[in-house]
Amino acid sequence: MMSSINYDERIPNNVDLSSDRRLQKALERWQPAFLDWWQSVGPQVFKNNDIFLRTAISTDPGGWAQFGHVKMPDYRWGIFLADPEKDRRIACGEDAGKPVWNEVPGEYRNMLKRIIVVQADTEPASVEQQRWLADCAPSMMDARNLFQVNVEEGRHLWAMVYLLQAYFGRDGRDEADELLARRSGDDDKPRILDAFNQPCTDWLTFFSFAMFTDRDGKYQLGSLAESAFDPLSRTCRFMLTEEAHHLSVGEMGLERVMRRACQLMQQDSNQDARALGGVDLPTIQKWINHWYGYSLDLFGAEVSTNAADYFASGIKGRWRESKDYDDHNCLGTTRVVPTVEDGMLIDKDYELRNCMNEELRDSYAKDCHRVLRKWNRAVRDEGITDFEFSLPSTRFFRRQGQYANHHFDRDGKLIDQATWDAKKDDWLPTDDDRAYVQSLMTPVHEQGKVANWIAAPRRGINGKPFDFEYVRR
Numbered sequence: 001m002m003s004s005i006n007y008d009e010r011i012p013n014n015v016d017l018s019s020d021r022r023l024q025k026a027l028e029r030w031q032p033a034f035l036d037w038w039q040s041v042g043p044q045v046f047k048n049n050d051i052f053l054r055t056a057i058s059t060d061p062g063g064w065a066q067f068g069h070v071k072m073p074d075y076r077w078g079i080f081l082a083d084p085e086k087d088r089r090i091a092c093g094e095d096a097g098k099p100v101w102n103e104v105p106g107e108y109r110n111m112l113k114r115i116i117v118v119q120a121d122t123e124p125a126s127v128e129q130q131r132w133l134a135d136c137a138p139s140m141m142d143a144r145n146l147f148q149v150n151v152e153e154g155r156h157l158w159a160m161v162y163l164l165q166a167y168f169g170r171d172g173r174d175e176a177d178e179l180l181a182r183r184s185g186d187d188d189k190p191r192i193l194d195a196f197n198q199p200c201t202d203w204l205t206f207f208s209f210a211m212f213t214d215r216d217g218k219y220q221l222g223s224l225a226e227s228a229f230d231p232l233s234r235t236c237r238f239m240l241t242e243e244a245h246h247l248s249v250g251e252m253g254l255e256r257v258m259r260r261a262c263q264l265m266q267q268d269s270n271q272d273a274r275a276l277g278g279v280d281l282p283t284i285q286k287w288i289n290h291w292y293g294y295s296l297d298l299f300g301a302e303v304s305t306n307a308a309d310y311f312a313s314g315i316k317g318r319w320r321e322s323k324d325y326d327d328h329n330c331l332g333t334t335r336v337v338p339t340v341e342d343g344m345l346i347d348k349d350y351e352l353r354n355c356m357n358e359e360l361r362d363s364y365a366k367d368c369h370r371v372l373r374k375w376n377r378a379v380r381d382e383g384i385t386d387f388e389f390s391l392p393s394t395r396f397f398r399r400q401g402q403y404a405n406h407h408f409d410r411d412g413k414l415i416d417q418a419t420w421d422a423k424k425d426d427w428l429p430t431d432d433d434r435a436y437v438q439s440l441m442t443p444v445h446e447q448g449k450v451a452n453w454i455a456a457p458r459r460g461i462n463g464k465p466f467d468f469e470y471v472r473r
Contacts, residue, residue, distance in 0.1 A: 004058050005080055012078030014059060015162070026165050027079075030176055034158070037180045039073060042127055043150055045134035047072060050472040051147050052461065056080055056155075059238050067462045069472060075151045079162040082237035090228040091321045092328040093314035100230040104167050108313055112229055113168050115315065117175050118192055119220060120160030121182065123153045125196035126209070128184035133206055136441035138451035141460060142203070144470035145249045149210065152242045159235045167231065194399065195294045202434075202441050203454075204257060204279060208291040210250025212368070216298040218243050219319055219364045226317030251371055252457065255378050258284060258389075260455040262382030277452045279437060281379070281387050286429045288389060289410065292368065293397030299364065300357040301401040302337050308353035318356065319363040335359075338395070340406050345414045365394060397428065445473075 005014045010028060017024050039047075050069035058064045059082050088100050104112055127150045137143035157179065164172035182189045185197045195213055200206055221243060225236040257279050264278035265271040273280040300307060310316040311330065318325060327333065333352040338345050352359075368391055376388050393412025395403045407420035410427060429437075440453045448467025450456045460466050 004060075005056060005078065007057075007076060007078075011158075012076045012080075013162075014080055017079065020166075023166055026173060027162065030161065030165070030173075033177070033180050034077070034154075035073065037124065038127075038154060041124075041131055041183065042154070043072060043134060043147060044131050045137075046143065046147070046471055046473075052144055052464070052468070052470045053148055053151060054462070056238075056242070059083060059241075061241060064241060072147060072151060075154070077151070077155050077158050079158055080155075080238050081159075081231065081234040084230065084234060088230060088233075090314040091226040092317045092325075092330075093228070093312045094329075095228065095314050096328040100228050100233070102230050104229065108229075108315060109168070111309065111313065112232070112315060113164070113171065113175065115224070115310070116160055116163050116232065117179075119224070120157060120164070120175075120179055121192045122196055122217065123157040123160065124179060125182075125184045125191040125193075126150075126213075127153050128191075129196065129198070129200040129209075130206060133200060133203070136203070136443050138203055138444055138454045139449065139456070139466075140445060140447055140471045141457060141466055141468075142253070143445075144461065145253075146206070149214075149246045149249060152246070155242070156239050159239060163231060163235060193298060195298060198294070202437050203253070204284070204287050204437050205291075207250045207253030207257065208287045210246055211254055211371070212250070212288075212291040212295040213298070214243065214246045214250060215367065216295045216364060218247060219360050219367075220298070222319045223316045223321075223360055226321040228314030251374075253454075254284065254288075255375055256455040256457060257453065258375055259378055259382050260453060262379055262384045263455070266383055274436070277440065279440065279453055281384075281389075283429070283433055283437070285389055286427065286433060289392050289397060290428050292391055294399075296361060296364075296394055297398060297400035299361040302358045302361075303350050303354050303402065304357050305354060307356040308351070311353050311356045316356070318359050337402075338412075339402060340414065343414075361394060365391070392427075 005012055009018060011017060011031060017027070048071055050071055052067060052069050053075065054065040054067045055076060056064055057066050059080055090096050090098050090100055130146060130150065134143045134146055137146065161176045161179065164176050168175070182191050184191050185199065190197045200209060218240065221236040221240050225233050225240065227233045258281065261273040261278045261281050261284065264273040264276040268275050321328065330352045334349040335352050335355050335358070336347045337350050337355060337358060339348040372389050372391055379387060379389070392410040393408060395408040395412045396410050398404050407415050407417060409415050409423065440451070442451070444451045447469055456466055460468055461470065
């Protein structure tokens with residue numbers, strides 16, 4: 001296995017694909033269907049323009065990408081795995097400490113296939129959700145960032161399809177075809193996870209999605225990077241390298257909206273950012289509440305026998321399982337999960353293995369709180385000292401797990417239906433809020449210009465200035 005990538009083949013790869021003619025032919029048969037999918041439901045704006053994109057040339061973290069202008073349909077999607085770790089051992093579960101697997105054990109075949117399919121389904125889904133978004137881009141650099149996220153989600157789909165076709169035979173090939181048949185938001189064949197069926201027609205939603213939902217992806221990939229199935233681990237380790245940019249697009253995008261709101265507040269006698277065409281801070285908070293809750297659902301139920309099975313088998317670990325934990329077996333250990341019983345929220349002990357979704361959700365929440373502290377520093381830097389962003393309780397606005405059939409306020413207090421109905425418009429985006437935000441989405445497609453409702457970025461891409469020609473027109 002080499003960290004460098006072979007671009008001489010029809011499908012770029014670093015897995016010596018040409019040595020397995022059967023697999024190579026299967027993937028080459030899938031490739032035209034992928035390109036048809038990209039043309040039909042991938043980015044529909046600037047789809048044939050030259051875009052300043054990065055392309056992986058190596059899986060070596062020290063210098064893995066190069067930048068250049070390329071038309072998106074000509075992007076070289078391929079199969080890239082991180083180099084194997086010598087003498088790598090299973091990180092957790094019943095077989096912790098034993099050598100990792102390079103083939104799929106029969107007893108875990110269905111379990112592994114399901115995990116890979118669910119992860120794979122998220123990759124094309126977000127591309128479909130965002131396919132028209134560049135039509136109202138607030139700047140050409142933002143459009144370029146969107147396209148970079150899109151092409152890399154397409155590459156992540158390739159990474160998962162390789163695993164399906166290489167290790168799961170006919171079933172894997174059928175699943176690969178289904179990944180191109182489902183559609184985000186489709187009534188008959190929707191994507192698997194609800195967050196990936198939601199519309200994304202404005203950039204406040206896109207930045208929130210990239211910040212919160214893509215961050216869930218970071219932690220899911222991190223848990224799979226601990227997998228006993230080494231090809232999956234190596235696939236996810238390199239995907240995490242690419243995923244970091246996606247998170248920064250959301251994190252910095254929202255910060256720029258916040259900074260501009262603060263600037264407009266100080267220009268208005270009533271400190272009303274909306275009066276001057278901005279997105280006011282309380283509205284941004286509503287988007288945070290919504291997408292944080294939606295993304296928390298993606299971790300699964302708080303108490304889950306499936307999660308226990310994934311951990312016990314070694315297929316999924318916790319975030320940084322190998323580095324941050326001493327007990328990799330977790331038998332005979334419990335943790336508290338607040339649980340609703342008889343109309344009351346009580347602390348209840350559960351076996352730790354059954355709470356692995358909650359363990360991963362805790363790591364995610366900690367990371368989100370870190371970003372909130374950064375945003376609040378930015379707000380203070382802009383001269384606003386009487387407003388702070390906050391994250392709601394992990395019980396707030398949940399549609400999956402044991403809190404889904406109950407209502408909670410932002411602090412996690414159990415409330416009744418009447419209280420929820422009276423307060424929900426203060427906490428979550430209303431139809432009027434969405435209409436207002438949508439009204440701001442007028443395109444700024446002039447090089448070096450930016451929409452009024454968002455601050456210009458402080459730096460460009462790969463050392464280029466903001467007014468660089470990121471999209472050639």
